[in-house]
Amino acid sequence: MTKIKICGLFRPEDIDYVNQAKPDYIGFILNFKKSHRFIEPKEAVTLRKSLDSSIKAVGVFVDEDLKEVIKVSKLLNLNVIQLHGHEDNDYIEVLKESTDIPVWKAFKVRSEEDLVKANSSLADMVILDNGYGTGECFDWSLITHFRREFVLAGGLTPENIEGAVIKFTPYCVDISSGVETDKRKDKEKIIKAVNAVRNTQKGGSK
Numbered sequence: 001m002t003k004i005k006i007c008g009l010f011r012p013e014d015i016d017y018v019n020q021a022k023p024d025y026i027g028f029i030l031n032f033k034k035s036h037r038f039i040e041p042k043e044a045v046t047l048r049k050s051l052d053s054s055i056k057a058v059g060v061f062v063d064e065d066l067k068e069v070i071k072v073s074k075l076l077n078l079n080v081i082q083l084h085g086h087e088d089n090d091y092i093e094v095l096k097e098s099t100d101i102p103v104w105k106a107f108k109v110r111s112e113e114d115l116v117k118a119n120s121s122l123a124d125m126v127i128l129d130n131g132y133g134t135g136e137c138f139d140w141s142l143i144t145h146f147r148r149e150f151v152l153a154g155g156l157t158p159e160n161i162e163g164a165v166i167k168f169t170p171y172c173v174d175i176s177s178g179v180e181t182d183k184r185k186d187k188e189k190i191i192k193a194v195n196a197v198r199n200t201q202k203g204g205s206k
Contacts, residue, residue, distance in 0.1 A: 001201045002165045003172040004194055005058065005151070006179060008037035009047065017187040019052045021194040025172065026051065027058040027082065030072060034062075036183055037176070041072045048076050058082050058104070066091065070098050080104055082127070089122045096122070104151065109138045119148050127174060130154030143168065158192035165200045173197060 006018055007027035018026050028044045029037045039047070048057055056079035061069050063085030073081055081095065082104040092103055105123035107114055108131050118126040128150050130138040137155030152164055153174035161173055179189040 002170055002197060004161075004197045005172055005174045006185075006190055006193075007058070007060065007153075007174055007176040008035070008180075009185065010037050010039040010043070011185070012047065012050065013187075014185045015047050015050045017185055017190050018055060019050075020187070021191045022052065023055060023190075023194050025056045025058050025080065027060050027174070027176075028076070029060045031064060031068070032060070032062045032084075041075055044076055056080060060084055063087070066094055066098075069095060073099055073101055082106065083123070089120075092122045096124075106153070109142055112142065115142065115146055118150070119146070125149065125151060125171065127151040127153050129174075140164070140168070156193075158189055158196055161193055162196045162200050165197055 003024035005025035005027055006023045008029055009015060009026050028039050029035050030039060030041055030044060032038045051057060057076060058080040059073055059076055059078045060082045069081060078101055080102050084106045087105065092105060095103055102124040104125040104127055105121050106127040106129050107118040109115065109128050118128060126148060128143055130136050131154065149171045151172040151174050152168060152170040156164060156173055156175040157178035161175065164173060175193055179186055179193050
């Protein structure tokens with residue numbers, strides 16, 4: 001069954017929204033001040049305590065110092081570490097040796113070459129994305145023959161997420177700006193996106 005992640009939570013009401021919608025994962029963008037959704041670890045700790053225990057917490061890091069990633073991951077009791085920068089396999093290998101937390105690595109997809117890089121990643125899961133919060137889809141035709149299990153991200157909305165799940169059956173769909181209004185999480189959009197994914201998967205499993 002394809003799972004769904006709501007990324008970029010940074011307000012108490014965001015936690016309230018996902019606790020109602022019950023996605024599989026949520027994401028905190030940590031220490032990355034270029035994103036309007038970024039949150040300091042100490043603030044994320046408070047939000048984490050209010051998160052429904054059935055929802056897994058993902059920490060998103062961008063070119064962060066390894067020691068900081070390890071420290072923050074333990075502080076927040078993360079279920080997944082997500083890397084969105086230029087982290088290579090050496091970085092991922094050290095991270096996996098230092099924690100028992102699954103590592104996801106994002107790849108900006110522009111060509112077949114990007115998919116070759118994603119396929120050779122040592123990460124536990126790869127994320128195929130358009131970029132960093134652009135809210136636009138990449139050319140999905142590029143991944144038609146991609147055989148490694150993956151998370152699909154970039155440009156997903158409550159309206160197109162169902163078609164993406166049916167066509168590609170990704171492990172997970174990752175949505176952020178698609179469930180926002182004026183750069184803030186929108187409860188109705190979150191619920192609609194989660195329901196769209198759940199409805200496509202009734203009776204199925206993955």
